[in-house]
Amino acid sequence: MSRHVVAALEKTRGRIEGPYGSANLLGVNPHTLRSRMRKLGIDWSKYRGATS
Secondary structure (H helix, E strand, O other): OHHHHHHHHHHOOOOOOOOOOHHHHHOOOHHHHHHHHHHHOOOHHHHOOOOO
C-alpha cells in the first residue's frame, strides 16, 4: 500500500486532489488518501515539486 501511495505522489508531484491528483490516480476519495497517508506515516510535502 505504501509503495503505491508513494508512487502516485511522485507521479503527481505531491498533488492529492483534483483531476491530476494522487487520489484520482488511485481511485480513492482525497480524504481517504490523506487518512491512509497519516496511518502510513507518509508526508506529502516532501513530494511537492519532485521531478519524475
